[in-house]
């Protein structure tokens with residue numbers, strides 16, 4: 613309805629982690645028409661879900677675009693940080709990007725939802741292992757939550773978003 617609360621979300625994480633695929637699951641099915649390709653710059657998606665009117669900034673995770681992320685942090689209601697849980701080699705790169713993000717003034721007390729994505733693959737790390745590798749328990753100034761997800765089927769996504777929606781009430 614027109615009186616849905618408006619929330620602004622920025623979705624970040626390394627390239628190929630599954631951000632655009634996750635967001636495609638959140639959109640009304642009929643809006644998902646195009647094949648998912650690596651994001652250039654960013655895309656803005658707007659839709660209603662669970663009584664909220666979402667504006668999601670789907671950022672590119674490629675190295676050359678990561679400096680764009682911070683320009684969209686102002687006035688956000690929440691951050692989605694997508695982790696490719698199979699990408700052991702780049703977990704430290706994800707950690708570096710996360711640490712930069714955590715220092716940003718505009719994100720003080722903003723809730724952070726992590727998806728440990730690609731849980732369908734055999735080499736996927738469990739959320740508890742991602743917590744340890746990314747040292748998430750050092751985050752004490754913001755509410756955070758991690759959920760395992762499979763963006764190909766949508767498993768785990770709604771539960772994660774429900775947590776975030778709850779934080780933004």
Ligand code: GTP
Nearest residue numbers: 627628629630631632633650651672673730762763
């Ligand atoms: P950039 O836009 O480049 O930053 O990447 P992105 O994070 O938006 O990733 P994208 O959604 O484009 O997905 C990258 C690749 O991973 C695609 O081939 C997806 O089909 C695949 N993928 C995404 N989520 C999953 C998942 O949960 N499981 C599996 N097996 N593959 C996934």
Ligand code: MG
Nearest residue numbers: 631632650651
């Ligand atoms: Mg993308």
